[in-house]
Every structure is written in structure tokens, then in C-alpha cells.
Amino acid sequence: MTPFPRRDGALHAESIALSTIAREVGPPVYVYSAGGFRAQARRLREALAPHPDIVDPLIAFAVKANGNRSVLSVLAAEGLGADTVSEGEIRRALAGGVPPDRIVFSGVGKTDAELAFAVATGVRQINVESAPELERLISVAREQSRVPDIAIRVNPAIGAGGHAKITTGGAGDKFGVPVAEALELYARAAASGAVRPAGLACHIGSQITDVAPLRSAFAVMRGLVETLRGEGLAIERLDLGGGLGVPYRPGDPDTPFDAYAEVVAETVRDLDVQLVLEPGRVIAAEAGVLLSRVIQVTERPDGRRFLVLDAAMNDLSRPALYDAEHEVVAVAPDGEGEVIYDVVGPVCETGDTLARGRLLPALRAGDLVAILTAGAYGATMASEYNARPLVPEVLVDGDDWAVIRRRPDPDAFLEREPVAEWLGSTAKS
Ligand SMILES: *Cc1c(COP(=O)(O)O)cnc(C)c1O
Numbered sequence: 382m383t384p385f386p387r388r389d390g391a392l393h394a395e396s397i398a399l400s401t402i403a404r405e406v407g408p409p410v411y412v413y414s415a416g417g418f419r420a421q422a423r424r425l426r427e428a429l430a431p432h433p434d435i436v437d438p439l440i441a442f443a444v445k446a447n448g449n450r451s452v453l454s455v456l457a458a459e460g461l462g463a464d465t466v467s468e469g470e471i472r473r474a475l476a477g478g479v480p481p482d483r484i485v486f487s488g489v490g491k492t493d494a495e496l497a498f499a500v501a502t503g504v505r506q507i508n509v510e511s512a513p514e515l516e517r518l519i520s521v522a523r524e525q526s527r528v529p530d531i532a533i534r535v536n537p538a539i540g541a542g543g544h545a546k547i548t549t550g551g552a553g554d555k556f557g558v559p560v561a562e563a564l565e566l567y568a569r570a571a572a573s574g575a576v577r578p579a580g581l582a583c584h585i586g587s588q589i590t591d592v593a594p595l596r597s598a599f600a601v602m603r604g605l606v607e608t609l610r611g612e613g614l615a616i617e618r619l620d621l622g623g624g625l626g627v628p629y630r631p632g633d634p635d636t637p638f639d640a641y642a643e644v645v646a647e648t649v650r651d652l653d654v655q656l657v658l659e660p661g662r663v664i665a666a667e668a669g670v671l672l673s674r675v676i677q678v679t680e681r682p683d684g685r686r687f688l689v690l691d692a693a694m695n696d697l698s699r700p701a702l703y704d705a706e707h708e709v710v711a712v713a714p715d716g717e718g719e720v721i722y723d724v725v726g727p728v729c730e731t732g733d734t735l736a737r738g739r740l741l742p743a744l745r746a747g748d749l750v751a752i753l754t755a756g757a758y759g760a761t762m763a764s765e766y767n768a769r770p771l772v773p774e775v776l777v778d779g780d781d782w783a784v785i786r787r788r789p790d791p792d793a794f795l796e797r798e799p800v801a802e803w804l805g806s807t808a809k810s
Contacts, residue, residue, distance in 0.1 A: 382416075384414030384416055384417030384420070384667070384668055385399075385414065385417075385670060385751070385753070390713060390714065391712065391713045392710065392712045392713070392751055394412045394413075394414050394670070394775075394777040394782070395414050395415075395416055395777045395778065395779055395780075396777075396779055396780045397777050397780070397782050399412060399670075399672050399712050399749060399751060400712060400713060400749060402672060402775055402777075402782065403672055403674065403712075403749050406773055406775055406784060406788075407773075407788070408672050408673050408674040408691055408692070408749065409671060409672065409673045409674070409690070409691050409692035409696055409772045410671075410672050410772055410773045410774070410775055410788075411669055411670070411671055411672075411755065411756075411759055411760045411772060411773070411774040411775065412669065412670050412671075412672050412751075412774075412775045412777060413447075413449075413452060413668055413669045413756055413774065413775065413776050413777065413785075414668050414669070414777050414778075415455045415668075415776055415777065415778035415779075416668075416778065416779070417667060417668030417669070417756070418452065418455050418456055418459075418664060418665060418668045418756075419455065419459055420668075421663060421664045421665070421667065421668065422440070422442075422456060422459045422460075422461055422664055423459075424636075424638055425440065425625075425638060425658075425660060425663065425664070426440065427638075428638035428639050428641065428642035429642045429645065429646075431642075432642060432643075432645075432646035434646050434649045434650045434651065434652075435642075435645065435646055435649060435656050436655075436656075437655070438655070438656040438657065438658060439462050439483060439485075439505070439655065439656070439657045439658070440460075440461050440462065440658050440660065441461070441462035441463055441464040441483065441484070441485045441657060441658065441659050442456050442461045442462065442463055442464065442659075442660065442661065442664055442665075443463075443464045443623050443659050443660065443661025443662075444463050444464065444465050444466075444470040444473055444474055444661075445466055445470065445661060445758075445761055446661030446662055446664070446665045446666075446756075446757035446758055446761065447661075447665040447669070447756055447757055447759075447760065447761060448470060448473045448761050449760065449774055449776075449785055449786060450473055450476045450477040450785075451477070451776050451783075451785040452477070452665070452776065452785070453473060453474055453476070453477025453478070453479060454477045454478050455776075455778075456477070456479075456664065457477055457478040457479045457480075457483075458478070461479075461483075461664070462474075462479055462480075462483025462484060462485065462505070463477075463479045463483065463484050463485070464484075464485045464487055464623070464659035464661070465484055465485065465486050465487065465488075465504075466486075466487050466488040467488065467491075467495065468494070468495045468498045468499075471484060471486060471498065471499060471502060471504065475502070481502050481503045481504050481505070482503070482504075482505045483505060484502070484504040484505055485504065485505055485506050485507075485508060485620065485657065485659065486499045486504050486506070486507045486508065487508040487510075487534065487582070487584070487659070488508075488510070489510050489511075489555050489556055491507075491514065493517055493520075493521055496517060496518050496521045497521045497524070497525065499529070500518075500521055500522055500525050500527050500529045501525060501527075503527075503529075504529070505530065506529075506530045506531060506532050506579055506580075506618070506620070506657075507529055507530070507531045507532075507576075508531070508532045508533075508534045508582045508620065509531050509532070509533055509534065509566070509570070509576075510534045510556060510557050510558065511558060512558070512562070512566055512569075515531075515566060515569065515570055515576075518531070518575075518576060519570075519573050519575040519576060522575045522576055523575050528574075528575060528576060528577050529576055529577070530576075530577050530578075530579040531570060531576045531577065531578055531579065532578070532579060532580045532581055532582040532618060532620050532657075533558060533563055533566050533567050533570070533578065533580075533581055533582065534556065534557040534558065534581075534582040534583060534584070535557050535558060535559075535560055535563050535581055535582065535583050535601075535602065535605060536550060536551075536552065536554065536556055536557030536558060536559055536560070536583070537550055537557075537560060537583055537585065537597075537598040537601040537602060538550070538551065538552040538559070538560065538601075539551070539585055539594055539597045539598040539601065540552075540554060540585055540586050540594070541585050541586040541589045541591075541594035541595065541598075541624070542585075542586025542587045542588050542589055542624065543586075543587065543588025543589070543590075543626060543703070543705070544588070544703040544704065544705070546702065546703055547586055547587040547588060547703060548585070548586040548587075549584055549585060549586050549587075550583065550584065550585025550586055550594075550598055556584070557582075557583065557584075560601060560605060563581065563605055563609070564605075564608065564609055564612060564614075567581075567609055567614055568612070568614060571614060571615075578614070578615075579616075579617050579618045580616050580617055580618030580619055580620060580654065580655075580657075581602060581605060581606060581609075581616060581618075581619055581620070582619075582620035582621075582622065582657070583598060583599075583601075583602055583620070583621060583622050584621075584622025584623060584624060584659060585598045585622065585624060586624050587623065587624050587626070587661075587662060588624075588626040588627075588662060589624045589625060589626050590625075590626035590628075590633070590634045590636070590637060591634075591637075592637055592640045592641055592643075592644045595621075595624070595641065595644050596644045596647070599621060599644060599645070599647075599648040600648070602619060602621070602648065603648050603649075603652065606619060606652055606654065616652075616654060617654060617655060618654055618655045618656075618657055619648070619649060619652065619654040619655075619656060619657070620656075620657035620658075620659065621645060621648065621656065621657070621658055621659075622658070622659050623658065623659040623660040623661050623662070623663075624660075625637075625638075625641055625660055625662070625663040626662065626663070627662055627663055627666045627667055627754060627757075628754075629666075629705065629706050629707055629708065629753075629754050630706050630707075630708055631708070636663055645658070661757055661758075662757040662758065664757075665756040665757035666754045666755070666756050666757035666758075667753075667754055667756060668756040669754075669755045669756020669757070669759060669760075670751040670752060670753050670754075670755055670756075671692050671696060671697050671751070671752040671755040671759060671772075672712070672749060672750075672751050673690040673691055673692035673749070673750055673751070673752065674690065674691045674747065674748070674749055674750075675688060675689070675690060675691075675744050675745065675746055675747060675748045675749075675750065676689045676690065676691050676727065676746060677689050677746045678722075678744065678745065678746065685723065686720060686721065686722050686723070687722065687723050687724075687725050688722035688723070688724045688725065688741070688744060688750075689725055689726070689727065690724060690725070690726055690727075690735065690750065691726075691727070692726055692735070692752065692772070693726025693727055693728040693733050693735075693767070693769065694726055694728050694730065694732060694733040694735070694766070695726075695728060695763060695764045695765065695766040695767060695769050696726070696759075696760075696763050696769070696771075696772050697735065697752060697755055697759050697762075697763070698762045698763070698764070699758055699759070699762070700734065700735050700736065701730070701732040701733065701734075702762075706736065707735065707736065707752045707753055707754055707755060708752075708753040708754065709724050709735065709736050709739055709741065709750055709751070709752050709753070710741070710750065710751050710753060711741055711742045711744060711748065711749070711750055712748070712749035712750060712751055713748075713749065714742035715742070716742065717742070717743045718742070718743050719740050719741065719742055719743065720740070720741060720742075720743045720744075721738055721739065721740050721741075722736075722738075722739055722741055722744075723736070723737050723738065723739075724736040724737075724739055724750075727767070728766060728767045728769070729767065735752060736752075760772070760774055760786070765794070768794060770788060770789045770791065770793075770794070771786075771788075771789060772788065773786050773787055773788040774786040
């Protein structure tokens with residue numbers, strides 16, 4: 382069942398009418414369905430389950446897709462771990478109830494302080510992305526007299542994804558070490574005695590809906606496991622990253638769960654490795670919407686109509702950043718014909734166009750719309766551009782719902798900004 386069903390024409394999140402949330406919390410607001418997160422986690426697990434070579438995989442949810450601690454807590458209760466890329470995300474995962482031994486720490490530029498925090502926390506594995514990072518981690522680990530498990534993140538020189546800016550596995554991308562250097566780095570880690578190399582990792586991109594590039598990249602990883610083992614190095618884990626895509630618009634391909642599971646199973650066949658996956662978008666995207674109110678409809682003499690919403694590019698930046706398309710729907714259409722709109726926000730940039738040329742029911746000021754598939758890379762990428770406060774987040778679970786991030790007090794902006802003393806009376810404190 383969809384997490385956002387229509388009942389008597391009105392869009393709901395599970396059992397709760399979105400109009401109720403709009404009335405009580407006020408738009409714009411992100412609304413998430415707990416059942417939606419769980420359903421996607423289960424679909425992934427069920428796709429992997431029939432494959433005998435996949436035993437007890439660690440499914441580490443990519444916190445950057447949706448880092449709200451209540452959301453992480455729903456996923457932790459489903460048995461998911463967390464893939465993190467900063468100390469802040471590790472802290473969020475812990476706050477959501479993810480045990481340290483299910484937290485993976487990835488990222489291309491971890492600071493010494495972040496590495497020290499991860500080592501002290503006792504995360505399951507630190508994915509090392511370069512030779513200088515390995516040397517820094519070795520020093521940090523020696524200082525704490527702890528021996529963290531690491532994986533070496535490899536750049537398989539095969540990128541993929543829904544947009545160039547979210548492709549990470551290409552030879553020219555900043556992520557991971559080239560295949561040719563992986564052996565030397567792994568051997569260096571093993572010889573150091575300060576870290577324990579447990580395996581290899583990769584992550585080639587995001588919003589991938591065709592498994593062919595994954596198959597090619599994973600074949601490189603499998604080959605590398607065999608090469609390193611041939612050199613006498615132990616490989617216990619293989620982390621194949623995230624990247625699985627979701628449909629954003631009608632007609633987009635469905636998430637290829639089964640084909641993906643097959644490619645993953647082929648990759649680990651007879652290798653006897655523990656599988657780690659780092660899905661973000663596929664777990665969270667379809668479990669969230671951005672609920673917004675129409676401020677006004679602006680008509681041009683040429684007949685063009687702008688649907689001006691109270692949500693904008695600072696709240697959902699994917700359209701501006703990646704030319705991403707999200708479905709926009711009326712929450713309670715009243716059936717007075719259909720109109721083509723450019724859907725825009727109030728921010729002072731032409732890039733603040735959320736959708737172009739969309740046929741929607743005729744809408745008026747005050748009507749509610751929902752921007753769909755906004756549960757991943759929505760709230761986490763929001764900014765306060767144009768001095769717009771971060772929008773609240775609401776979690777629905779059946780008949781229950783709660784605000785899981787409050788809208789900040791308008792004065793909170795200013796409270797964070799002490800006025801430089803020497804400015805004297807020119808700025809009010
Ligand atoms: C972003 C990221 C992910 C998650 O990617 P999705 O496309 O959301 O599944 C996983 N692993 C790493 C290292 C990432 O940077």
C-alpha cells in the first residue's frame with residue numbers, strides 16, 4: 382500500500398489527512414510515513430533473502446539521505462545500521478539508537494578529530510578513501526591504543542547515477558583509491574598493526590535504476606577480493622555501497638530490487654564475505670512528501686501561469702541542484718478543470734523552480750499541494766537561504782503523528798549572531 386493514499390479525494394499520510402497536519406503545524410512541512418520507511422527496508426531485505434551467498438548482511442542506511450533521529454530510530458528498530466559521513470551523522474545515528482557496531486564511517490575528507498571520535502565510539506568500520514587518510518588514521522588509532530576495523534574504498538572507474546553531480550565511481554571522481562593502488566594500501570594497513578583491514582568498499586553513484594553499471598563495478602570489486610587474497614591478505618567484508626534509484630515521475634522505471642539482489646549475490650558468490658550495503662534514497666525517498674501551500678497564482682499576458690508556493694529551493698534543493706523532477710499533486714482537488722503551471726517558490730533566483738509545465742487541477746491561493754518522493758535528500762539538504770527558517774518535520778505512524786523537528790523561532794536566527802562589540806550602536810543587539 383502507498384504510504385500516502387487518497388481517501389475521498391484527499392491525500393493522507395497513512396491514516397492522517399495532510400490537511401490536518403497543515404492546519405496544526407503549518408506548511409511548508411516535511412511529512413514522513415514510518416510505514417513507508419519500513420516497507421522499503423523490508424522490500425530490500427526480502428529481495429536479498431533468497432540468495433544463499435548473502436548471510437546476515439549489514440544494511441547501513443545512508444544518514445545523509447534523512448538524518449532525523451526519529452526516522453533513524455524507526456530504521457534502527459528494523460535492524461538497519463547507519464552509513465555516516467561526518468561526526469554529526471555518527472552522533473545522529475547513535476541518538477537514533479543505532480548501535481556503534483552497525484555504524485560505517487565513510488567520506489573523502491574526514492578530519493583527525495572526526496577519525497578520533499569514530500575510533501573512540503567503536504564504529505563497525507571506517508572506510509578509508511586515500512593513502513594520506515590511512516596514515517592519519519594510523520596515528521589517531523595509536524594515540525588511543527585501539528585497533529579500528531577499516532575497509533579500503535576503491536574507485537572502480539565505473540560511475541553511474543541520475544546526474545553527473547551524484548556520480549561518484551568515475552575515474553575522475555574524488556572518491557576512493559584507484560584499483561591499482563588498493564593492494565598496496567591494504568597491505569600497508571595490515572602491516573601497520575594499528576588498524577585491522579577487514580575488507581573493501583565501493584559506492585559508484587546515486588539514483589541508479591539500471592543494474593548494468595553496478596554489475597561491472599561489482600565485478601571489479603570481486604576481482605580485487607580474489608587478487609588480494611591471492612597475495613595472502615584476509616578479506617572478510619565487502620561493502621557495495623548504496624545507489625539504488627527510485628521512480629520520481631509516473632513512467633519512471635521501478636526500483637529493480639530483484640535484479641539488484643541478483644547482481645549483489647553474483648558478486649559475493651562463494652567468496653564467503655560479510656556483505657555490507659549502504660542504501661539511502663531507496664529506503665527514504667518514497668516515505669516523505671513536502672507539504673506546501675499556494676501563496677498565489679501569477680498569470681502572464683502570454684497565458685503562462687506560475688504556481689507560487691510557500692516551499693522553495695532552500696527547502697528542497699534537488700530540482701535546482703540536479704535538475705531533479707518531483708511529482709507535484711493537489712492535496713484536495715475540487716474538480717474545476719486542469720491548468721498547466723510552472724511551480725515556483727518565493728526565493729530570489731530563477732533556479733527556484735520546483736517543476737515546469739505541470740498539468741494540475743486548477744488551484745487557488747491557500748490550496749495545499751504535496752511534492753512527492755521528498756523523503757531522501759530533502760530536509761537534510763535544506764538551507765536558510767533568504768532567511769527562511771528550516772521547515773519542520775512530522776512523522777506519521779498509522780493513527781499516530783508527531784512533530785519530529787520543530788520550526789525554529791524567528792528570533793533564533795538572530796540569537797545565533799552576536800553583534801561585534803565594536804559596531805556599537807549601528808546594529809541592534
Ligand atoms: C550517499 C552515499 C550512499 C547512499 O547513496 P543512495 O544513492 O542514497 O543510496 C551510500 N554510501 C556512500 C559512501 C555515500 O556517499
